[in-house]
Amino acid sequence: MSKLETITIDTPSGSNTMQIGSTNTATINLGVSGDTVNIPAGVTIANAGTATGFSSGDNSPAFSVYHGSDLSVTNDTWTKATYNTEEYDTDNAFASDKFTVPSGKDGKYYFTANMTLNANGEQNGIYMAIKLYKNGSDVANTSIQNFLYNTTNGTFHLYRTGVSGALTLVAGDYIEVYGRIKDSTGPNPVFGSRWFQGYRLIGI
Numbered sequence: 439m440s441k442l443e444t445i446t447i448d449t450p451s452g453s454n455t456m457q458i459g460s461t462n463t464a465t466i467n468l469g470v471s472g473d474t475v476n477i478p479a480g481v482t483i484a485n486a487g488t489a490t491g492f493s494s495g496d497n498s499p500a501f502s503v504y505h506g507s508d509l510s511v512t513n514d515t516w517t518k519a520t521y522n523t524e525e526y527d528t529d530n531a532f533a534s535d536k537f538t539v540p541s542g543k544d545g546k547y548y549f550t551a552n553m554t555l556n557a558n559g560e561q562n563g564i565y566m567a568i569k570l571y572k573n574g575s576d577v578a579n580t581s582i583q584n585f586l587y588n589t590t591n592g593t594f595h596l597y598r599t600g601v602s603g604a605l606t607l608v609a610g611d612y613i614e615v616y617g618r619i620k621d622s623t624g625p626n627p628v629f630g631s632r633w634f635q636g637y638r639l640i641g642i
Contacts, residue, residue, distance in 0.1 A: 552600030
């Protein structure tokens with residue numbers, strides 16, 4: 439192996455593109471341990487490949503999904519929430535009503551989700567809870583909420599409850615949202631509108 443010692447490498451006059459490495463190159467190293475690689479102000483870094491090992495960057499994968507219609511459920515049974523509209527899904531990682539961590543995207547993720555309870559003619563004292571599930575098992579809970587139906591004037595109150603949390607995940611882990619209505623006295627308890635969002639945290 440030979441060593442080239444010089445101060446500046448530049449292209450010939452009339453050319454403005456420099457290629458470092460070619461068909462025999464597998465790895466290009468810049469500096470050694472303890473060196474500083476300086477990128478001056480005004481320089482643009484255009485990445486068309488895969489960047490790994492960086493402690494900062496964008497918050498992808500990121501997604502946001504929702505559903506505006508009712509979802510019928512069985513009283514006192516944990517039911518998986520469904521979604522029919524994607525607002526965004528940067529890595530196409532949300533499918534079949536769950537988010538799955540893509541290959542190479544291990545890390546800490548933050549999720550938030552909520553649902554409404556459609557009282558739908560119920561009596562007083564309905565409870566609702568919501569959970570995040572990781573790989574088929576619950577990992578986070580909200581406090582169970584108390585939702586009241588006003589039987590005097592025949593109107594119902596629409597309430598919303600939510601859950602959020604940061605989780606350490608690896609490729610292949612998947613996250614879902616489940617909800618439960620308890621003490622329903624009506625024939626058809628339902629979840630109302632619901633949404634689910636998440637993104638990878640950076641710098642930690």
